[in-house]
Amino acid sequence: MSRVAVRVVGRRLTGAVPRRGLSAAAAAQHGVKVAVLGAAGGIGQPLSLLLKMNARVSRLALYDIARAHGVAVDLGHINSHASVSAHQGANQLSEALDGSHLVVVPAGVPRKPGMTREDLFTMNAHIVAELAEACAITCPQALLCIISNLVNSMVPIASEIFKKHGVYDPKRIFGVTTLDVVRASVFLADLKGLDRSAVEVPVVGGHAGKTIIPLLSQSLPKVDLGQDQIEMLTSRLQEAGTEVVKAKVGEGSATLSMAHAGARFVSSLLEASDGHKGLVECAFVRSEETEAAYLSTPLLLGKRGVERSMGLGPLSSYEEKLLLAAVPELKAAIRDGEEFARNFK
Numbered sequence: 360m361s362r363v364a365v366r367v368v369g370r371r372l373t374g375a376v377p378r379r380g381l382s383a384a385a386a387a388q389h390g391v392k393v394a395v396l397g398a399a400g401g402i403g404q405p406l407s408l409l410l411k412m413n414a415r416v417s418r419l420a421l422y423d424i425a426r427a428h429g430v431a432v433d434l435g436h437i438n439s440h441a442s443v444s445a446h447q448g449a450n451q452l453s454e455a456l457d458g459s460h461l462v463v464v465p466a467g468v469p470r471k472p473g474m475t476r477e478d479l480f481t482m483n484a485h486i487v488a489e490l491a492e493a494c495a496i497t498c499p500q501a502l503l504c505i506i507s508n509l510v511n512s513m514v515p516i517a518s519e520i521f522k523k524h525g526v527y528d529p530k531r532i533f534g535v536t537t538l539d540v541v542r543a544s545v546f547l548a549d550l551k552g553l554d555r556s557a558v559e560v561p562v563v564g565g566h567a568g569k570t571i572i573p574l575l576s577q578s579l580p581k582v583d584l585g586q587d588q589i590e591m592l593t594s595r596l597q598e599a600g601t602e603v604v605k606a607k608v609g610e611g612s613a614t615l616s617m618a619h620a621g622a623r624f625v626s627s628l629l630e631a632s633d634g635h636k637g638l639v640e641c642a643f644v645r646s647e648e649t650e651a652a653y654l655s656t657p658l659l660l661g662k663r664g665v666e667r668s669m670g671l672g673p674l675s676s677y678e679e680k681l682l683l684a685a686v687p688e689l690k691a692a693i694r695d696g697e698e699f700a701r702n703f704k
């Protein structure tokens with residue numbers, strides 16, 4: 360939930376601590392390999408660029424069904440630490456994944472105006488299931504970060520595929536919802552004239568329409584808002600993806616802000632894997648908080664992925680109502696994903 364590392368006291372997050380860098384020598388020693396699946400896409404390219412600049416990444420494997428070579432050669436000319444390799448086409452997927460510590464998946468089809476994220480289910484379910492299966496076979500211990508929509512269904516699909524292969528660890532499979540947190544911070548900061556980089560709003564639930572729930576009552580710093588402002592911010596956040604889709608008039612959905620959000624999430628995971636304490640990010644994971652088997656909540660990150668969920672915290676009555684409305688929608692999306700995975704292959 361926080362771009363800077365945060366200290367955790369109970370479930371409250373207080374005080375920023377400096378983010379520590381890593382020397383190239385230390386990074387080489389750590390030898391962290393990150394694979395990007397869908398690396399030549401609208402998100403994949405800027406995300407790969409940001410990961411190329413991350414000192415914790417020493418090997419960056421770029422996989423796509425097309426155009427991976429060009430992107431890899433281009434990024435390979437940047438004089439940052441990570442080496443870059445290209446893997447193009449299904450027969451090169453396992454070499455991309457081999458030895459990966461973290462796999463990030465922006466592969467899939469984006470929305471066009473008039474579509475919902477649910478409309479992407481069928482196309483992206485096949486893509487995510489195939490990629491998850493390859494991960495379960497080749498790098499079952501890797502942290503798996505799924506960006507592809509519908510996130511609310513894709514995480515259950517990947518989880519079921521891992522279960523089929525007997526390698527499921529719920530602490531390692533994430534639906535990336537960081538863009539919601541980033542947007543909520545911007546929208547709140549702009550409304551109140553605050554420094555955008557100094558505002559954090561936890562966003563829970565899922566990543567589609569009414570399942571996106573900003574917990575404005577738990578913002579840092581605490582901000583006084585009228586009910587009309589809370590409702591305006593909530594509905595803007597729930598429609599923010601559509602705002603971008605409309606603005607791009609048929610050229611896809613959010614890519615640059617998503618790349619930033621994805622790079623932030625990966626960076627937090629790598630930092631926590633490296634032993635840094637107190638890092639909290641929201642993500643869509645296996646959950647016991649509600650009747651929905653998967654939910655986005657703030658998560659304390661540790662060496663092996665999720666250390667523990669920080670829970671939902673004290674909700675306002677409005678936030679409780681939002682959650683109540685989201686749970687049936689989440690359960691349906693999760694059921695669709697699980698059903699798809701059961702019938703896969």
Ligand SMILES: NC(=O)c1ccc[n+]([C@@H]2O[C@H](COP(=O)([O-])OP(=O)(O)OC[C@H]3O[C@@H](n4cnc5c(N)ncnc54)[C@H](O)[C@@H]3O)[C@@H](O)[C@H]2O)c1
Pocket residue numbers: 396397398399400401402403422423424425465466467468469470479483486489490505506507508509510535536537538539566611612613614617
């Ligand atoms: N989680 C979020 O917050 C969030 C935000 C924005 C977009 N998204 C989603 O991310 C996905 C990608 O968006 P985009 O704008 O980058 O789309 P894009 O079409 O620009 O890129 C997708 C890439 O995936 C590749 N691809 C397709 N099938 C593949 C396969 N089987 N294996 C590997 N690569 C494959 C394509 O070749 C393409 O390069 C969409 O589903 C979109 O809805 C999620």
Ligand SMILES: O=C(O)C[C@H](O)C(=O)O
Pocket residue numbers: 469470476508538566599600601603604612613
């Ligand atoms: O809205 C979309 O389709 C893409 C993404 O989920 C977003 O929130 O921008």
